[in-house]
Amino acid sequence: MLHSSLAVDDQEKVFDIAPEGIRKCIISSNIAETSITIDGIRFIVDSGKVKELSHDPTSNMSKLSEFWISKASATQRSGRAGRTGPGECFRLYSENEFNHFNDFPVPEIQRAPLEPLLLQIKAMDLGCPRTFDYVEAPSEDALNASMEFLQNLGAIDVSENIMALGKILADLPVDTIIGKMLIMATVIMIITI
Incomplete structure (x- = not known):
């Protein structure tokens, strides 16, 4: 088996x-699709599926879901067979299904929570997240929902200026809700001591 949660020795x-x-x-997840080349691979069996994190900005919920891959991913997967000798790829989907795939995968910025990124833009004083020059811009609805969520969390004010809590949250490598819980728990512990 080969997937990212295995120990390095096992990988x-x-x-x-x-x-x-x-x-x-x-048997591998998509870690072997782009990250590594394994000598001697002669046959690939491509399910045409990938599990990706998707985020719903209106409910502020993320979930790991199964999606069809893109045409670019299918080409990448088939290219793993025969890199160091003759090879063949067996696809477990029809040509008609392949023709309906997206050309490229959906960029991560369009399917991930935006709050950490928006806080980093604010904390680094890189300008307004709404007009930031993204390589692949998130949807306006996702930006609006994330900015509203950050206001409700107390990380930015109604004028969308970063507050002290937001600056601390921007430095924490965790989800904004978990970050606020950690900060509040620390404050409560200090007060009770």
């Missing part, structure tokens, strides 16, 4: 050469 086992007369079978 490196995919590079071991199989003994004579033994066929090695690697």
